[in-house]
Amino acid sequence: MALFKAIVKMNKICNGERLEKGMSVEFASPNSSPMSSNGGKEVAEAFMRKYGLDVKKAGALTSTYLEVLRIN
Secondary structure (H helix, E strand, C coil): CEEEEEEECCCEEECCEEECCCCEEEEEECCCCCCCHHHHHHHHHHHHHHHCCCCCCCCCCCCCCEEEEECC
16 A cells, blocks of 8 residues: 555635645545545545545545645
């Protein structure tokens, strides 16, 4: 299982959710591409756990708003 870090690239306010540039989360995933596999579930769950934000509801679960890096 690999460790990833997702970082918000730009500010976004949509549907009552506010994401700010620089927010980041770390999470583990068995998939090599966590944004495209399983609908980005691991990324969305990590933001919900850390910030209480629903990035899916905000429409920010895309590479336009999030950069996902493999840490190890």
